[in-house]
Amino acid sequence: MITLRPSAPPAAAITEYQAPANGSGYDTAVWDQPIPLPVGANLCSWMPEMTEAFGSLGGGVVRTSDGSVEGGPGCTFTLADGNVLQVRNDPYYAINQYTSVLEAATFAGLPGRMYSFMPADDPDVTCTAQLAGRSIAVPAVDAFARDNNGDQQAMCALARHGMELLARRYVPLAGGTPARDAIQDLPPGALDAKSACDLAGTALYHLNVPYREEARQRGSTALGTTCMSAGQENTATFLLTTGTPGLAGVPPVAGAKITTSRFGTSYTLRLEQEPARCTASLEFTGGRCSS
Secondary structure: OEEEEEOOOOOOOOOOOOOOOOOOOOOOOOEOOOOOOOOOOOOOOOHHHHHHHHHOOOOOEEEEEEHHHHOOOOEEEEEOOOEEEEEEEEOOOOOOOOOOEEEEEEEOOEEEEEEEOOOOOOOOOEEEEEEOOOOOOEEEEEEEEOOOOOOHHHHHHHHHHHHHHHHHHHOHHHOOOOOOOOOOOOOOOOOOOOOHHHHHHHHHHHOOOOOOHHHOEEEEOOOOEEEEEEOOOEEEEEEEEOOOOHHHHOOOOOOOEEEEEEEOOOEEEEEEEOOOOEEEEEEEOOOEEEO
C-alpha cells in the first residue's frame, strides 16, 4: 500500500488528474497488460532476436552490450554507421526536467512520447522514444551517436524507428508477443523477510520523493511494517502486510472515492482518493498486500 499526500496544505476538493497533451504526465490508462521485456534477471536475453531488425537501421550491428551483465542502464546496440540504440524498461511517469524535445507520439498505433533532456546543440545529444503500453514497465529507446556528434532530429527519428520495431515484436497491443524471459508474476516467497522499506526505493524515485536509504523512516502497525519518506512537495507512506486475506483485510479509508482496477496480468489494485491524499493498495497472489 502506498499513500501519497502533498507536503504543503492540500486543495479543499478532490481534483481529477488530466494528462498533459504533450505527453509529459503519467499514463492514465489501466496497467493491465503483460510486461513486454524482462526486468532484472535476463534483462537483455532478447537481444539476439532483434539484432537483424535493429541493424537494418544503420548498416548492421557491430557491437552489443548486455546491461544485466555489464552493469549498464539497458541493452545497447552499436550500429555500423556510428549510431547507438539503447533499450530500457521504466514506468511511464511524469517528466519534470528541462527538455529540448517533449511531444506526444504514436508507435505501431499505440500512444507514447518523444523527449530529450539534452539541448539541441549539445554534441552528446540523445533522443528517447517511450511507449505507453499499459504495462508496469514499458520500453524506452534512446538513440545517440557513438562519437558524440549526433543531430537531434536524426536521433529522434532513429529512436522512433527503433520503438516501432520493438513494439511490433514484443508488445501484445501492437500484435507482438512478450519476450520469453519477461516474467509477469512474483515468484513464490518473493515477499518473505521483506519490510516496507525494502520495497520502497524504486517507487520513491518515480514519485519525486527522497529515495535514499537514510531518508526513509521505518515503523510498524498492527497490520505490518511501514516506511515513510517526506520531500519538499510530496510525502509517501508505505505499508507491507502479509498476515491478512488480501485487500479484504485492509479496511478502505472512510469517505474516500474508491476505484478497483487491474495491475499487471494477475493483480487487483484499489485506489482511494481524498482531497489531501491518494492511497494505492495492491493484492499479490496468495492474499498478500504490498506496494
